[in-house]
Amino acid sequence: MNVRSITGWCLSLGVAIAAQLASAHHAVVAKFDDTKPTELTGIVTNVDWRNPHVHVFVNVTRADGTLENWAVELESTVLLGRSGWKHDTLKPGDAVRVDGPTARDGSRQVWGMRVVATQGGRQVYNVTDKAPTVARSQQKPAPRGANGKPLLGAADAVGGYWAYPTSTVLQQAGANVRMDADGVLARIADASKVAPFQPWALGVYQHRQQRHLADDPGFLNCKNPGAVRQFQTPYGVQFAEDAARQRVFVLIGGGNRNYRIIYMDGRDQQGQVQGDDDNPLYYGRAVAHWENDTFVVNTTGFNEDFWFTNGGLPHTNLLSLVERFTRTDYNTLRYDVTVNDPGAYTQPWSSSWELKWVEGEMPAYFCQDNRS
Amino acid sequence: MMKRLILMVAAVVALGVFASSGAQEGHPLKGSWLGEWSGNTVHGDNILLILDWDGKAITGMINPGTDNMPLKAASLDPNGWVVKLQADGKDKDGSTVSYVIEGKLENLELPNRSINGTWSSNKGRGAFTASRQ
Numbered sequence: 168m169n170v171r172s173i174t175g176w177c178l179s180l181g182v183a184i185a186a187q188l189a190s191a192h193h194a195v196v197a198k199f200d201d202t203k204p205t206e207l208t209g210i211v212t213n214v215d216w217r218n219p220h221v222h223v224f225v226n227v228t229r230a231d232g233t234l235e236n237w238a239v240e241l242e243s244t245v246l247l248g249r250s251g252w253k254h255d256t257l258k259p260g261d262a263v264r265v266d267g268p269t270a271r272d273g274s275r276q277v278w279g280m281r282v283v284a285t286q287g288g289r290q291v292y293n294v295t296d297k298a299p300t301v302a303r304s305q306q307k308p309a310p311r312g313a314n315g316k317p318l319l320g321a322a323d324a325v326g327g328y329w330a331y332p333t334s335t336v337l338q339q340a341g342a343n344v345r346m347d348a349d350g351v352l353a354r355i356a357d358a359s360k361v362a363p364f365q366p367w368a369l370g371v372y373q374h375r376q377q378r379h380l381a382d383d384p385g386f387l388n389c390k391n392p393g394a395v396r397q398f399q400t401p402y403g404v405q406f407a408e409d410a411a412r413q414r415v416f417v418l419i420g421g422g423n424r425n426y427r428i429i430y431m432d433g434r435d436q437q438g439q440v441q442g443d444d445d446n447p448l449y450y451g452r453a454v455a456h457w458e459n460d461t462f463v464v465n466t467t468g469f470n471e472d473f474w475f476t477n478g479g480l481p482h483t484n485l486l487s488l489v490e491r492f493t494r495t496d497y498n499t500l501r502y503d504v505t506v507n508d509p510g511a512y513t514q515p516w517s518s519s520w521e522l523k524w525v526e527g528e529m530p531a532y533f534c535q536d537n538r539s
Numbered sequence: 540m541m542k543r544l545i546l547m548v549a550a551v552v553a554l555g556v557f558a559s560s561g562a563q564e565g566h567p568l569k570g571s572w573l574g575e576w577s578g579n580t581v582h583g584d585n586i587l588l589i590l591d592w593d594g595k596a597i598t599g600m601i602n603p604g605t606d607n608m609p610l611k612a613a614s615l616d617p618n619g620w621v622v623k624l625q626a627d628g629k630d631k632d633g634s635t636v637s638y639v640i641e642g643k644l645e646n647l648e649l650p651n652r653s654i655n656g657t658w659s660s661n662k663g664r665g666a667f668t669a670s671r672q
Contacts, residue, residue, distance in 0.1 A: 367566060370617025374647050382648040384562055471565030483565040485594050510566065510594040 194349035197381040198240075199268040199278040207237055207265045207277060208285070216254035218243045218532055221292070223257060223279065225265065239265050239279040241292050245402060245530040249296035256291050257284065271379075298331030298523040299498075307497035309460075312408070317460050317494040319406035319415065327526045328420065329500050330403030334520035337395055337476040337506075338362065350478020352376050361480065368481045368511040375479030385422060385474055389534035391449035392422035394466070394475035394488055395518075398502050402532045403525065415455065415462075420529040429453040429464055447484050449473055462492040483510030498524040562650050563671070566592035568615055568622065574669025576640070576658040581630045582606055588624075588669055601626050601638070608638070620644035622654050636660050640667050 209227035221241040228234055241247060244254075257263065267280035282292045310322035321327045336350040338361045345353035352358060358373050375382060384390040397404055400421025407416040413432035419425050427450040434454065447470035455464040467487040469475070475482045486508040493501040500522045507515040563570050572588035579586075582602065590599040590613070597613035601624075608626040615622055624640040642656020651670050658667040 367615055367617050370620070371567060371647070378648060384564065388562070390562065471569070472562040474564060481564060483592065483594065510592060 193386045194351060194380040195278055196351050197379045198270060200271045201268040203269045205269050205277055211257050211259050211261045211263055213259060214254060214257055216244055221247060225263060235275055237275045237277060239277055241279045242294050243532060245532045246294050246296055247292055250294050252292050262286060299525060301498050309494040309496055316457050319462060319492060320408050325526050326528060327524050328403040328405040328529045329522035330525050331523040332399055332520050335399045336478050337480060337518050339516040340518055349380060351380060362516055363513045365511055365513060371481045372479060380479050383474055389423040390473040391425050392419060393449040393473050394469060395504055396476050399477050403529050405529055423534045429455045431455050464490040481511050482508050485510035567644060567647055568597055571672045572669040573672050576665060576667045578663060578665035581636050581662050582628060636662050642667055
């Protein structure tokens with residue numbers, strides 16, 4: 168990663184801000200009621216192939232002869248593209264059968280759990296994307312930089328980024344609470360097991376869960392995936408190590424495609440990394456050092472304008488994180504985090520997961536605001 | 540009349556200083572609240588509340604800049620989202636007026652959530668409503 172790449176990143180950030188506004192990304196259950204499934208058979212009238220969600224519009228003829236146009240919502244172009252689908256996999260005029268839950272608001276929208284092209288019976292637009300696997304015989308050790316420490320970024324011009332987190336939700340180690348990939352609990356009664364909440368924080372968490380995370384500012388308003396959340400997005404993160412200035416950029420592929428700066432130049436944590444107590448930040452103020460082969464990042468100074476993790480766990484401006492990044496081999500990054508927020512939790516708590524190395528550039532995905 | 544005008548000007552100035560910009564996903568009471576305690580003949584119908592959360596206690600001030608009534612006690616019960624605030628002020632003769640505000644926090648998910656309920660003191664009582672700014 169060089170200055171040109173970082174400049175390109177900043178330009179892409181500008182493009183994101185200027186991008187045409189469209190419907191927002193959201194947790195599936197926030198918009199669709201899985202207790203109200205439907206099956207539709209009809210003719211495709213249009214395919215709207217763009218992020219945050221692809222839409223296929225289908226004309227459905229009812230038994231009484233009336234014609235209804237339904238919007239079938241699907242995953243992002245990135246996830247569908249990784250699974251081998253293209254904008255013209257379906258074309259206007261194609262006959263399809265669609266199964267999935269319908270919209271909570273009663274509108275003619277359905278989440279496309281299963282879309283089958285009637286002619287040929289082939290299922291289309293399903294996500295089969297999985298993390299790249301490396302045969303044990305081809306596994307390589309973590310590449311190292313001039314300082315002898317493992318590289319967090321790419322070792323060659325091919326480039327690469329970290330994605331496919333083994334967990335996209337946050338809960339304290341050992342909790343094993345069942346929830347979906349967006350952090351929606353299988354049973355709200357399990358909420359208190361997820362983290363050592365203060366009473367108000369548990370109440371807020373339960374409220375967000377009862378509303379199926381529909382109020383997530385990361386989706387509604389493209390608020391930054393600060394703190395833990397940047398390591399939970401399906402689009403990955405890229406480390407750009409600026410050795411000359413002793414800082415590391417974390418370029419974030421999801422959310423509003425922003426970046427975070429981690430300083431290693433020995434500066435004080437308070438008041439010097441932009442922001443101060445009166446100007447808390449989405450990414451806080453982060454300083455780091457190496458402990459053997461582990462990159463240890465301490466971050467404080469977060470604002471309260473965002474959700475710091477998928478699933479709606481609340482935080483306050485007292486939040487501090489200790490994040491430990493260990494590249495255990497060429498293709499694996501272990502992420503350990505300790506959450507310390509005496510404003511929302513009764514004690515510090517920890518969690519961990521892994522991310523996988525993906526060669527090449529991060530996919531182009533931009534969160535788009537829901538205020539069009 | 541003059542007092543009410545001063546209160547309103549102070550409210551606007553205080554909001555300019557304290558108001559957060561929209562979203563507030565932390566403690567649900569934290570922020571600046573503007574509303575009415577109807578029928579308050581001592582301190583007027585308009586009320587400005589500045590509330591904060593330090594991790595252990597809700598702190599704050601009623602009508603900063605004019606009446607300057609620091610909260611004596613404050614609580615939020617997440618079972619029903621019941622809010623209770625207590626503060627002492629002075630009337631124009633210097634006598635203590637002890638206020639108790641009790642209400643329910645509504646529209647928790649919105650930045651401009653509201654508290655609706657009642658206020659009471661040794662000088663009167665009435666309806667209370669405030670919304671987060």
